[in-house]
Amino acid sequence: MNKVTVIYKHPLDAVAFEKYYSETHIPLAAKIPNVDHVEFTKFVPGPDGSDAAFYRMAELYFASDNIMMESLGSTEGQAAAGDIPNFATGGFHFLIGKV
Helix, strand or coil: CEEEEEEECCCCCHHHHHHHHHHHHHHHHCCCCCCCEEEEEECCCCCCCCCCCCCEEEEEEECCHHHHHHHHHCHHHHHHHHHHHHCCCCCEEEEEEEC
């Protein structure tokens, strides 16, 4: 199993981020073919009340290397990846790993 993780840094405008993320980006990313399952995390302050190091994380799971690469290279995968700079004003990290 392979996992694509997108970790978002804190945006300049959290309200605008959330609106765009929920109304535009998630529906766009939902079109990526062959995704086994997805997990979304919104980080909260730690036990000491300090802000989390990151703002959000999205994890997309794929059954194999080939399926993941085909899915990310698809028109839908490229559209979703290309959309990230439209709302991730604080920056982001894109990671691929084995589960």
